[in-house]
Amino acid sequence: MEVTKQYLRSPEFLADPYPLYEKIRNSNEVYHANELDAYWLMRHSDCDLLLKSPDFGKEIDDNFTSTSDSKKTSNVMEDPYRSMLFLDPPRHTRLRLLVTKAFTPKAVESMRPFVEEISTNMAKKGRNNFFFDVIEEFAAPIPAYTIAKMLGVPQSDMSKFKAWSDDAVLSLDVATGKEEQAKADQAQSNLLDYFQKLIDERRKNLTDDLLSDLIRSEESGDKLSHTELLVMCNLLLIAGHETTTNLIGNGFLALVRNREQFEMLREDRSLMKSAVDEFLRYDPPVQRVSRALYRDANFSGKLLQKGSVVTAVIGSANRDPEVFERPNELNIARKENKHLSFSAGIHYCLGAQLAKLEAEVAFNVLCDKFENPRLYEEPQWRKNSNMHGMQTLKIAL
Template sequence: MDAADALTLLMSPAGRLDPYPTYERLRAYGPVVQAGPVFSVVTGYPEADAILRDARFGVMDDDLRDQFLPGWRESPAVLSISRSMLRTNPPDHSRMRRLAAGAFTPRRIAAMRDVVVAQADELIDGMLARGRDGAAVDFMAEFAYPLPVGVICALLGVPAADRPLFRRWATDLTGVLEPEITPEELAVADRGATELRGYFTELVAARRRAPADDLTTALVQAHDGGERLSGDELLANLIVLLVAGFETTTNLLGNGLVVLLAHPREAAHLAGHPEFAAGYVDELLRYDSPVQLTSRMSTEPARYGGVDMPAGTWLIVMLGAANRDPRRYPEPQRFDPWRPQIHPLSFGAGPHYCLGAGLARLEAQVAFPLLLRRLPGLALAGAPERRVRLTLRGYATLPVTVAGSPVTRRGTPAGAAGATP
């Protein structure tokens, strides 16, 4: 199998469901694989990390979209993504990011811990009630989705009653982030984007009538105050903040739970010693990243991994492959929360490093010890169903049983200092 065949396999349904064997086939050709005159794939950790930080590489701008996707302005999904901080370069990217960054400072995130614990406890109560008689409970629907969506919606000021709407809309919209998309899939993404744009248009109008202490009001006031945020940018960034605010964390929670249930010794240690949660979460991010890839375009000639990249080269940076680069992580296929210096690229690096990475980590660091402590009988109840996506890797359904678990609700214990297993 040559590099082109490996890429074809990676884009197939089977390749998307389990990309890791294909990553290794690509890695055999080097940390950077030239797949065309101006197209390369990056699987190496140091190369991916450096490229994401290199000012010579940026995200696809309007001129390039005109070249590769004619008529993109007619697509609500592509327009919504392209006008957000996710798909803009400096100085526009820097301007937009500054407006939202105040809601995600380390101090503000740390102050949200008690809120996250309370929401997680409440969701676990619901799982216990639904699974009391041994019935299977869908972890994705009952915990992995509602926890992060509740947190990000609280930041944005979205009423609790509206939160169940977003899962399908976001699932539809995020199809546009895949490296390949059919016209039929684009139509589905457009439908999700249209619903989200309509919702946030109404929320923006409501915040103009009655400002509140939330991120939506702050962004509306930035728009109304002058040149800092256009109308399209306002809606696009609200959509991206919502979708990115829970999609990645939802996938992290689902992927991570499956890994922990497959490693009962490590799971038992985490249940008794939540003070080690940060290392566990970083290793879970490395081991099965909820975000598998991102893309960049070179604006100047560059050379990485022995491959020359002229200006205009399109790069697919395989974050999931880089996280398993054996040059950076020995025995990368082994789950080991005690690895030294775990720095996964799951949230990217450089100027586009995920704005909500700290919040996602907090939610996972709270959720996993709490789930494992309060639900010692937690177990898979059949085969989980993966979403057939490559960029955003996660489960559609994850049936579990909670029989035999106690109903006590005491929050996350402080935990005594423990030795590594």
Template sequence: MANVRFDPWSPEFVAQPYSAYADLRRSGPVHYYEPSNQWLVPRHADVNALLRDRRLGRSYLHVATHEEMGRTAPPDWQEPFWLLQHTSMLDVEPPVHTRLRRLVSKAFTPRMVEALRPQVRRIAQDLVDAFVEKGGGDLVSEVAEPLPVTVIAAMLGVPESDRHLLRPWSADICGMYELNPSEEAQHKAVRASREFADYLRELARARRADPGDDLISALAQVAEEGDRLTEDELIGTCVVLLNAGHEATVNVTGNGWWSLFRNPAELARLRADHSLLPTAIEELMRWDTPLQMFERWVLEDIEIHGVEIPRGSELALLFGSANRDPDAFEDPDRLDVGRADNPHISFGAGIHFCLGAPLARVELLESFGALLRTAPEMELAEEPRWKPGYVIRGLESLQVRV
């Protein structure tokens, strides 16, 4: 493929961004990118360090107004979307983040995740069995998408009759995370935010009055020293658990199998030795990560390798580039399902490290494991196309035969 420049709106770049990343890493540690008004950070060591740097934030509203940061406040009609963002752990900073994460962690525990494993295994196997029985099809829509939605819906306590609502809401809300989203995408995100929040508010009130054995009930009851999640915080938490957990797991599955089909020797190696699956999952997350970019606001003037970055700037931390950095990974462009030393940053780092990482790993291990066992000869039916989004990067579909 011809060399392409960094251009997140270009289908050619979205399909193959890694040569452009290599150019960025070679040419400097930080680059101002005018089309998105961001500073691009492409190297692993810098991305890793900046994710932990408290002079940066996912939000700046705890220290300044939009105007004080030289930014324009979003229009009033976007309020339903921003209310969800500003009440979830993903987009707040200490001390609010510390309090939210502590309370949510009391309900969303490693023990709870591990207890879900048999259920996740059953769901994954049922989906794969049905997929194999019909001779294959679109792996993304028929296996990758239903698995995390079903798991998270069951975990939250969403009734089965309502679960079809979750995937469209999640996809529409995540459209707002792309660079310079279209007016249509913004309106879809706002509408989905309003509908999802209204739905969860009603469900949370019902569970607060009559608790069940589910995460919404646990979040509604959790308390520490008299402190509880507010209703808005509970709703924001549920939305981020669905969106962050669901979109990433879907795209690791689709991107991961496409990566294996493009590297048949590594696929054969994995098929011959299923004990490689845990390292293979980590390697697939590194080699073609579903979250290519994660932004941070500069809360006070900083300097990166001699480049001064003023307060109010936005850093674009390039996860996809960091995960292919030769200074952090031996032979980084080679897919190696047995790679033991793998400090990928696909789950982030620092205080915003993905709370759902253990659940994502369980889902991916069970999904890939079921396909390896039940469809050992699965093969690509046609070359897939990438969705237009760059920040959250995944396939439109993945047609396979079994």
């Protein structure tokens, strides 16, 4: 079938994109999405190559005519407001070095007590006697409060931050329309305005939060400029909670639908680390990542020309039977889980360890809260074909 923007926003695809991925992958071809003007890579080996090779880059600029996910996003992140998520070396290398110091294992682990406290509190705050919405009441607040605390954002501002972030990520979906793109642009503007004031305040009074660390951060005499600080805060806020919300929500839905796996995890918490990796593989929060080809390249026997925009379909690569045994089955004890959900190469997710920590804590709390979780109603999926997650996930009480 033809992959169109309309189909990417259909309830069928949003709820379960994997049958389509499997159909395309089994054709043994690199798929050209005509309306999207991009090539889709479905195999793990092809996606891994695309993500790791320096010959394929993130700077999809006006020389490329594609309407792919990354091209759309660059419209609201034009230089100098383009984040390192959409940069190549040496600009990417410089920014990553300056920010990495704020995400050391020690810094991430120091957040565990806070994540445990907020997760436990959220699990106790049922809003009614009939159901518990795992997304609204649990999965969304945990990473949002965590990254807000790290950045020094007051918790009282989190409701508007959540709304801005939800709108901003619409730009990451190739199927987003003009009206939604306008909302995304406005949300980005609101976030930048807010951080402008917060950075000005923090420069006058440095504390021990992440924003202060970013202001202090220096590498070989080089520091982040004011604009770079703005863009970095914006990126960290959005990336720091949107994807983790989806990880927790998608993972718990998978457990609800695979009861024996839930019972196994509930009885043996030593499986938690491998379980989180399996949730990331089985139903990844981010479905697609695009690159521009800086040279001609061969993928699965098809020669693609320099200048093409090529998309690694992470959701397909993570279910490639050439790499994963019984890929369509959830197996929380899976070994050597080579999923690509945090990308690969120089753009491997900077916040991967923080996301895993939050997820491990969250699933421990959910396993304590529920003995026999059942859906109160079918989940409502967000209208975003790339940032794959739910609007609601109501569990009966």
